[in-house]
Amino acid sequence: MRRRQQPPLPKRHGLDPARLRLPEDGEWTTIRDHLVERLPRVDPARIDELLRAGGIVDLEGPIAPDAPYVPGGAVWFHRDLPDEAEVPFEIGIVHRDERLLVIDKPHFLSTIPRGQHILQTALVRLRRDLDLPDLVPAHRLDRVTAGLVMFIVDPAARGAYQTMFHRRVVHKEYEAVAPFDPALELPRTVVSRIVKERQVLKAYEEPGEPNAETRIELLDQRDGLGRYRLLPATGRTHQLRLHMNGLGIPILGDDFYPELTDKPVDDYTRPLQLLACALEFTDPLTGDPRRFETARTLQAWDDLAGWNGTAQIG
Missing domain, CATH: 3.30.2350.10 (Pseudouridine synthase)
Structure with missing residues (x-):
């Protein structure tokens, strides 16, 4: 059985980071360009902010804002959390x-x-x-x-x-x-x-x-x-x-x-x-x-x- 790849980011709030595989085909110049198209619900300014803060990584570490697109690669990041109402009941x-x-x-x-x-x-x-x-x-x-x-x-x-x-x-x-x-x-x-x-x-x-x-x-x-x-x-x-x-x-x-x-x-x-x-x-x-x-x-x-x-x- 193929072993699951360990994410290069630690858990946050007990949750693993999101993993996105980069398609083999595509004409994106940078990883940032691909993420903007791949994540239409995320404000491009937020993607830029995460890149500047080192919040989007690959197996080598944080991805630079102008890092070139790597076909077949993968990136990890923690999704922003929604505003949630507290559920005031004990488990x-x-x-x-x-x-x-x-x-x-x-x-x-x-x-x-x-x-x-x-x-x-x-x-x-x-x-x-x-x-x-x-x-x-x-x-x-x-x-x-x-x-x-x-x-x-x-x-x-x-x-x-x-x-x-x-x-x-x-x-x-x-x-x-x-x-x-x-x-x-x-x-x-x-x-x-x-x-x-x-x-x-x-x-x-x-x-x-x-x-x-x-x-x-x-x-x-x-x-x-x-x-x-x-x-x-x-x-x-x-x-x-x-x-x-x-x-x-x-x-x-x-x-x-x-x-x-x-x-x-x-x-x-x-x-x-x-x-x-x-x-x-x-x-x-x-x-x-x-x-x-x-x-x-x-x-x-x-x-x-x-x-x-x-x-x-x-």
Whole structure:
């Protein structure tokens, strides 16, 4: 296996620098000319500033502002960080050993850096706070979903644990709070075809070969609300939210289904009432059975008075 090239810049905030490979063909005179064309969203003045400050490097060191273009070469630099609203919730530690870290992620915290969420993500916080620069996630959880996420501490163990999730041999359990419909027969298994297009926020179901399966069970009901156990056999984008919405019982706090609502990114009221509550698997390295459970609960079930006004069917 080809060894990954070590970047010539150190991590910043626990993140590796961005790497850009310089195409073999092209008529750019300088690396600076190529970067201006390659990075249209970055102000050319900012590229000049980084070059003058030695913030763009190759394997030989900082690149001069007039450095000639080198076909097939590569450059590294740290991207500018977006302005982020602080996510004012703590990450719970469920388990930690020499190989694995299992956390209880709060609502509104992204698992990994993406888009406008960089520093305010579980991965960056954990790398910094626990001094684990090589930490990587074994899987991901949506920003608006709370609960268990497993990270890999030992780089040598990454393949074994990530493969478990790719092969879908990890048993996952979720809980959700949604309206209670006495006419809905449960438990049941929902099977459908889910499509998620790039650059489109919402996923959708369509006719065709099924690619998503969820077992849905009713655990309890009171005051017009139900507490449900959701057992996904697959992991399509927004699968649980779509399947609950398709039954006419959308999960409370869902800003996507059935209708997309415009909610400020720093509005932490009324979180999605979906919780990843258990992970269970056979450890691929030791053969031992392992099960992790959340310590979190869902706000809507604990405090029905503030939520039951939304418990409407349809």
